[in-house]
Amino acid sequence: MPAPREMRPPCVTKASSLKKAHAVSRLSTQILSTQVLSTHVLDLVSGKPASGVRIELHRLADDGSRHLVTASITNADGRTDTPLMAGAAFATGTYELNFHIGPYFAARGQTGFLDIVPIRFVIDEPAGHYHVPLLASPWSYSTYRGS
Numbered sequence: 001m002p003a004p005r006e007m008r009p010p011c012v013t014k015a016s017s018l019k020k021a022h023a024v025s026r027l028s029t030q031i032l033s034t035q036v037l038s039t040h041v042l043d044l045v046s047g048k049p050a051s052g053v054r055i056e057l058h059r060l061a062d063d064g065s066r067h068l069v070t071a072s073i074t075n076a077d078g079r080t081d082t083p084l085m086a087g088a089a090f091a092t093g094t095y096e097l098n099f100h101i102g103p104y105f106a107a108r109g110q111t112g113f114l115d116i117v118p119i120r121f122v123i124d125e126p127a128g129h130y131h132v133p134l135l136a137s138p139w140s141y142s143t144y145r146g147s
Contacts, residue, residue, distance in 0.1 A: 034127045035090035040079040041099060044137040045110060049078025052107070054100040057084045059093055060120070066096060096120045097132055105138040112138020119143050 037057070041050040053074040058066040069089075072080040085091075102115030114136070123130055131146035 034129060035085075035087055036083045037085040037090065037095075037123070037130045037132070038080070038083045039097060039132045039134065040077070041074050041101070041134045041136060042078055043104075044135055044140075045105075045108075049076065050074055050101070050104055050136065051076050051078060053078075053104045055080065055084070056098040056100075058096045058098070059091075060096060069095070090123075090126075092123050092126055094120065094122050097134075099134050099136065099141075101134075101136045101138075101141070110138045114138060114141065117141050121145075 039055060041053045041055075042048070043050040051074055054071065055074065056071045057069040059069050060066055070084055072082075072084065075081055084097075097119045099117040099119070100115070101117055102112070105112055117134060117136060119132060119134070121130075121132060129147070132143060133146050135142045
């Protein structure tokens with residue numbers, strides 16, 4: 001009869017797997033955390049990510065004029081498929097994100113007060129990671145600088 005194998009409790013195996021996954025996640029975050037502008041939109045009525053919201057990013061010139069940098073539509077996770085700015089395209093300056101939430105809520109039968117939500121912000125860290133989420137309902141919104 002063969003000698004019994006040493007058995008580890010499942011929690012030890014899970015713990016070491018979680019440690020490895022966390023280390024990989026931390027490394028990915030470090031690699032991706034510089035020179036990035038990203039966003040996501042959360043629907044506060046449904047409590048879910050807002051899919052199909054048009055987002056425009058404008059750079060503001062010193063004279064106040066706006067120049068379109070990029071436009072995108074949120075995916076099923078309420079995020080854009082790629083960062084709004086990254087790498088060589090990432091630059092300091094004053095920017096404005098325009099979230100077209102009026103059409104998003106109207107398509108769900110929810111008429112409200114807000115149509116386009118503008119968020120104006122400054123990028124002043126040339127190697128920074130800027131994440132600008134929008135939490136929205138047809139009547140109100142909130143934002144913050146995320147991570």
